[in-house]
Amino acid sequence: MDEPLENLYFNWLCGKVLRLENPTPSLRYDKLLTFLHKVEFVWLVSGDDNRAEEGIALRSNFCLEAGVLMDRDWERLPCSLLEMLIAFSNRAEFATDTPRKEWFWEFIENLGLRDYSDATHLPRLRVEQNLYTFMWRQYDEYGNGGLFPLRDPKHDQREREIWYQFCDYLEDQDRMP
Secondary structure, three states: OOOOHHHHHHHHHHHHHOOOOOOOHHHOOHHHHHHHHHOEOOOOOOOOHHHHHHHHHHHHHHHHHHOOOOOHHHHOOOOEHHHHHHHHHHHHHHHHOOOHHHHHHHHHHHOOOOOOOOOOOOOHHHHHHHHHHHHOOOOOOOOOOOOOOOOOOOOOHHHOOHHHHHHHHHHHOOOOO
């Protein structure tokens, strides 16, 4: 294995969510996914630490699938936003039977990042602002600016852990399993 572990892992992560049937540059998101992988997932609400742990657990899954030994220093690194989004996409798929890839791209859309394919310039400040709004819970009580914008919230979404925001979103969208 000549390629660094982190590169193999990043490619593995991307393989979980990229839509390979459309490999044209206008539909590739390598720059955005690379950026998301460099951003540490920060959690503020109790329970969201589980989202970070699930993201980090993807590393073990990768090592098992790739047949490589886990590097303990690498395992201790903080969870990236990309890892958290992919891990939560897995959880959403399990809860709803909607495929992981569809959930992941819905999350990207809800974060206002869908237009930043490799065919466009990645506006770093705009992306950072959108991610800041999400992670520091600067979105509104309806969840606009976060992962799960609602039409009719029963709770202030800024105060709810991500899992319960997701449950509210399913109910709001009439998508309860």
